Amino acid sequence: MKRIISVFTVVFLLLSCLSLAGCGDSDKIVLKVYNWGGDYISTGEGDTLDTIAEFEKAYPHIKVEYTTFASNEEMYAKLQSGSAQYDVIIPSDYMTARMIEEDMVEQLDFSNIPNYADVMEQYKNLPFDPNNIYSVPYIWGTVGIIYDSSVVKEVPTSWDVLWDPQYADQVLMFDNPRDALGIAMKKLGYSQNSTNAYEWQEAAEELKKQKWQAYLMDEILDKMENGEAVMAPYYAGDTLLIQEENPNIAFAMPEEGSNLFVDSMVVQKGSAHKTEAEQFINFMCETRIAKANVEMISYSTPLQSVYDELEPEWKNSKILYPDREVLDRCESFVHLPADINALIQSLWLEIKAG
Amino acid sequence: MRKRMAAPYLVWMLLFTLVPLGMVVYYAFTAKEGGFTLQNLTNIPKYAPVFARSIWLALVATALCLVLAFPVAYRIARSTGNRQRTLLLLVMLPMWMNFLLCTRAWMTLLEDTGLINRFLGLIGLGPVHMINTQGAVILGMVYNYLPFMILPLYSVMVKIDRSVIEAARDLGADGIRVIGRIIIPLSMPGIISGITMVFVPSVSTFIISRWLGGSSNLLIGDLIEQQFIGSAYDPYAGSALALVLMVLMLIIMAIMNLFDSEEIEGAMI
Amino acid sequence: MKKLLSRFYMGLIFLFLYTPIAVLIFFSFNQSKSRSVFTGFTLNWYREMLRDDMLMTSLKNTLIVAVLSSVIATILGTLAAIGISRMKKRVRTAVMNVTYIPVINPDIVIGVSMMLLFVLGTRLLGLELGFWSILIAHITFSLPYVILNILPKLRQMDHNLYEAALDLGCRRHQALLKVVLPEILPGVVSGLFMAFTFSLDDFIVTYFTSGSSSFQTLPITIYSMTRKPVSPKINAMFTLLFLVVLLILIFVNLRDSRLEKREQERSL
Numbered sequence: 001m002k003r004i005i006s007v008f009t010v011v012f013l014l015l016s017c018l019s020l021a022g023c024g025d026s027d028k029i030v031l032k033v034y035n036w037g038g039d040y041i042s043t044g045e046g047d048t049l050d051t052i053a054e055f056e057k058a059y060p061h062i063k064v065e066y067t068t069f070a071s072n073e074e075m076y077a078k079l080q081s082g083s084a085q086y087d088v089i090i091p092s093d094y095m096t097a098r099m100i101e102e103d104m105v106e107q108l109d110f111s112n113i114p115n116y117a118d119v120m121e122q123y124k125n126l127p128f129d130p131n132n133i134y135s136v137p138y139i140w141g142t143v144g145i146i147y148d149s150s151v152v153k154e155v156p157t158s159w160d161v162l163w164d165p166q167y168a169d170q171v172l173m174f175d176n177p178r179d180a181l182g183i184a185m186k187k188l189g190y191s192q193n194s195t196n197a198y199e200w201q202e203a204a205e206e207l208k209k210q211k212w213q214a215y216l217m218d219e220i221l222d223k224m225e226n227g228e229a230v231m232a233p234y235y236a237g238d239t240l241l242i243q244e245e246n247p248n249i250a251f252a253m254p255e256e257g258s259n260l261f262v263d264s265m266v267v268q269k270g271s272a273h274k275t276e277a278e279q280f281i282n283f284m285c286e287t288r289i290a291k292a293n294v295e296m297i298s299y300s301t302p303l304q305s306v307y308d309e310l311e312p313e314w315k316n317s318k319i320l321y322p323d324r325e326v327l328d329r330c331e332s333f334v335h336l337p338a339d340i341n342a343l344i345q346s347l348w349l350e351i352k353a354g
Numbered sequence: 355m356r357k358r359m360a361a362p363y364l365v366w367m368l369l370f371t372l373v374p375l376g377m378v379v380y381y382a383f384t385a386k387e388g389g390f391t392l393q394n395l396t397n398i399p400k401y402a403p404v405f406a407r408s409i410w411l412a413l414v415a416t417a418l419c420l421v422l423a424f425p426v427a428y429r430i431a432r433s434t435g436n437r438q439r440t441l442l443l444l445v446m447l448p449m450w451m452n453f454l455l456c457t458r459a460w461m462t463l464l465e466d467t468g469l470i471n472r473f474l475g476l477i478g479l480g481p482v483h484m485i486n487t488q489g490a491v492i493l494g495m496v497y498n499y500l501p502f503m504i505l506p507l508y509s510v511m512v513k514i515d516r517s518v519i520e521a522a523r524d525l526g527a528d529g530i531r532v533i534g535r536i537i538i539p540l541s542m543p544g545i546i547s548g549i550t551m552v553f554v555p556s557v558s559t560f561i562i563s564r565w566l567g568g569s570s571n572l573l574i575g576d577l578i579e580q581q582f583i584g585s586a587y588d589p590y591a592g593s594a595l596a597l598v599l600m601v602l603m604l605i606i607m608a609i610m611n612l613f614d615s616e617e618i619e620g621a622m623i
Numbered sequence: 624m625k626k627l628l629s630r631f632y633m634g635l636i637f638l639f640l641y642t643p644i645a646v647l648i649f650f651s652f653n654q655s656k657s658r659s660v661f662t663g664f665t666l667n668w669y670r671e672m673l674r675d676d677m678l679m680t681s682l683k684n685t686l687i688v689a690v691l692s693s694v695i696a697t698i699l700g701t702l703a704a705i706g707i708s709r710m711k712k713r714v715r716t717a718v719m720n721v722t723y724i725p726v727i728n729p730d731i732v733i734g735v736s737m738m739l740l741f742v743l744g745t746r747l748l749g750l751e752l753g754f755w756s757i758l759i760a761h762i763t764f765s766l767p768y769v770i771l772n773i774l775p776k777l778r779q780m781d782h783n784l785y786e787a788a789l790d791l792g793c794r795r796h797q798a799l800l801k802v803v804l805p806e807i808l809p810g811v812v813s814g815l816f817m818a819f820t821f822s823l824d825d826f827i828v829t830y831f832t833s834g835s836s837s838f839q840t841l842p843i844t845i846y847s848m849t850r851k852p853v854s855p856k857i858n859a860m861f862t863l864l865f866l867v868v869l870l871i872l873i874f875v876n877l878r879d880s881r882l883e884k885r886e887q888e889r890s891l
Binding site for chain 2: 629632633637640643644646647650658699700703705707709710721724725726728729733736738739740760762763766770820823826827830831842845857858861864865869872880
């Protein structure tokens, strides 16, 4: 006992000195930004541009507090729980629509966002924000199958391959209901935006048929890179990142088509710093800033000037910027009616409880 | 006057323990749209397999911890001076290290292409599939909570008078009898507090199961987490799960407390 | 033979306890980001770690919360323990039952229940979750351990000591500080120790009570970093923390053994 005490006293005194030294600046406006996790912005690591630091340099009276979420649903839960108030949030299409419908986001003052003019026409007035008054697109991309070509010899052409029994326990699945069930819907030939309850139930049954190795989000990248899993549905752009570490990884777009997502910047209802939030959104659309971000994330940009300045290898990548006919086969998620959402959620819990 | 010194504490516990638990109960009986409902609770049997899995894995982990920790604690209690100090510190050190990173390190070790399998490959064995199994989850639990079993055991064993053991031996008791009749009964308070300190966190973990258990070992902690800040937001149903978990724990602990409660206090480290 | 077996067993247990730690330390020197393939030696990640404001801030935050919460819990808990020890049996049993709640309640239940309370607090009082809610939560789950560590010491203490001090003209607070406190000090310090340890490594309760605040403790930051391929700079930080703790422990160990030696010499 005595020795525990003496250990502790010493440690404690040391740490008290350490921790009480220095507390930060407080008179700045704090802007809370809530974004997808896992390097979804250029962080300044290596010799990249630290875009948040650049923003703080351009607007010295603002301090950005940047935190991240792993899925749209997690972000939504955090907002709904009432435990969180942010300024800028970057949800995906269907969640943007849901937040607009549930009055969770502010209308934007586009006179503060002149860079909006740079957004390509096909990414304006999208179905989730038809008159484009709430959101500014941040990045877009598609979902496909990434696979280890040293194990999976044939190029996958259909979502069916994820269910191939020979890969049981070696395939990963998305850890969120909309993506996971959406893939099963596509496999069955239904729309990912179906409002037919029976189709969703069928999709849930389909999802239970395979023994997935694990349900994951960003960790998919890590598992694939290490060769722990042979296949997973994932965002197209990340293929380029994984290939740097593991050249065996390849990408395939299933013929049934897939999901095209657009993540947009919105301002949460009740933000005390709406103007600053709009300044932030505008800043993120500046060419050099957006270019740094898109190069870090390695997804696809909705901004014309950024696209024009990209290196040819990015610009011409069929993974990042697929042909029109491939995009035509893709569907964007739209917001579903409340009863279908509730059904999806309970199906999802059932699937995961196993 | 001295009695009143507990007043701030009582107010604190009322505000930050009893009121929050009251809110869990309130939410558990409230429908999403407001108003009283039993729906949240009647839905719970659907998750019976998850409850069963959580309790089973935690029980196995606790039993393993007890069996593994007992000789270690005894050995430390019986050593003296520098050796005792060093051994004790070696047990305590891992408690200070971040459990998330240690759990991830186990992931790296256990994976199919992980360090253990690489090593086995070098000496021409394996590969052995270890990750994403119940065994891996149990291993994670045992690893993270073993020190919490060793320390309470040690702190009661160190108080056992050596002469009692010697007397028993002089009277002809063999090793097994000494352990069964003297050491275990005298260590009971430590055993109970160790079991509490291992079982409670094991049954409600969601990190260990998520990282080491794969898709088919979801535990009750995962379910609750998902409904509060995860991918299936529904704090009402989540509260019902939390309520049931809490009641289960109370029942289990009440059974254990049939042994002895006053003395447990002294056995926490 | 028996001794050999026991040594072997202890060796196995420590191998088990320290293998993951060794792995983490080893890969802090790895050139590539890989978790399992060692490609070459580098100290780069230590530089990266020092440059990472988020890591450094959350380390600081963790220490602030751990120090404050353990001190406050110890003060509240010591007072409470003294009060409880003087209560009538029936009241004491009731209070002790409440005290046991956070001990036998799983972390996750504590976490979600406090989250519900704090959210209500946000709505009523307009406070934001963050530092305060984390601090309150940590104090709450630490308090019982402080009390449970002190009560036995109070029970062992001769109550007449306190009365005698009063009879000899001590004021009450003097009697408490000079007579009671020294008697129960070992319990107080080990309570503080447990409170500190639990706070330092708490993930679950903090996870639920941190809200949208960027006041993140180290476990929370580490959790959010583990989503994508983890940068070995976390390993670098882990290694440094390990070394700090190890050095402190060795230092105390040496001091203890010197003290013990001196006592032995004196008694000879």
